[in-house]
Amino acid sequence: MSDGMIFKCPCCGGFLEFDPQQQKFKCYYCGQVLDEEELREQSEQREAAAEEQQSAETADDQQEHLRSYRCQMCGAEIVTDDTTAATRCYFCHSPVVLHDRLDDEFRPDGVIPFQMDKATAEKQFMEYISRKKFVDRSFFNGAQLEMFSGVYYPWWYTDIEGEAEFEGEGTRTSVRSTPTHIITTTSVFRVHREGRLNFRLLARKALLKADGKLSDGIHPYDASQIQPYASGFLSGFLAERRDVSEASAKEETVAEAKTYAAQLMKQNHSFNSLSGETKFKPINVKSRYVLLPAWVLTYKGGKDGAPYYYMMNGQTGKVCGKLPIDKKRLLATALGIGLAVFLILCGGGAFIW
């Protein structure tokens, strides 16, 4: 069994967590606040110690500690999923980072730290629900929040530069009338277009089990706020590690870029119709593995206490999920104004608000 990493307060020995309000490391026992430099220093020290322990263990131990960790605060065993990289001890509630899940090839290139604490996120979510029209009144109730956790999810951000070549046929048609005839002239052109295309920050989820609709729906994130990874940012939150390889992320993103290239190469032309084929050759493909913050929540708001699932962007507060529509209220308004189109799409377009 290997030790989970716990970040300890230099003053009182309590545990340190990343505090989104101050964007600093904070001790929840004595209130001590440490700056980012110290967060990075502690991260490096803890990671080095964890790696030393790992290399000292035998291959059998290594197999075993893929599954089990020991809490450094209370000694309890911490059992997790294969992709869990940060969690809390079930017994003493200490925040634990499982370093061996995020080392070597699994070490993230960057992280966007959480921007709001849990209380603020909860408040924003309740405000968001109460602002929505046509939602069942009995749905508003903070007590029905079942679960509300901050999770860092793994994503691939890929930049692609490539050359696109379009080969096809364009037509121009003109119509002219004489006293006896209407003359339609159609000219057919062979069209060749080429150009260099740059796609930046194409995002793909790097964890297969993550809910695609919800997690796509809370994008975009402001990638200019990506910081170099340090394990300390994870302390106090849950984190998942990726199970999608860089190669497959690149392959899928290149395929996605090809469809964009085909659309772009057919835009802005002076023909009445244009058809043909686009070839896209990627020249430079760069991927970055980043952890992005999301609040994941379950709300028991249905008539029989049925659960509703939501995700909230941990950077911007954008929410994605499905709200129960009160059909009577919707109908009443629709009759009044003679319009019943209230389908607002979220992110990928799969959710009706």
Ligand SMILES: [Zn+2]
């Ligand atoms: Zn302390």
Ligand SMILES: [Zn+2]
């Ligand atoms: Zn513990």
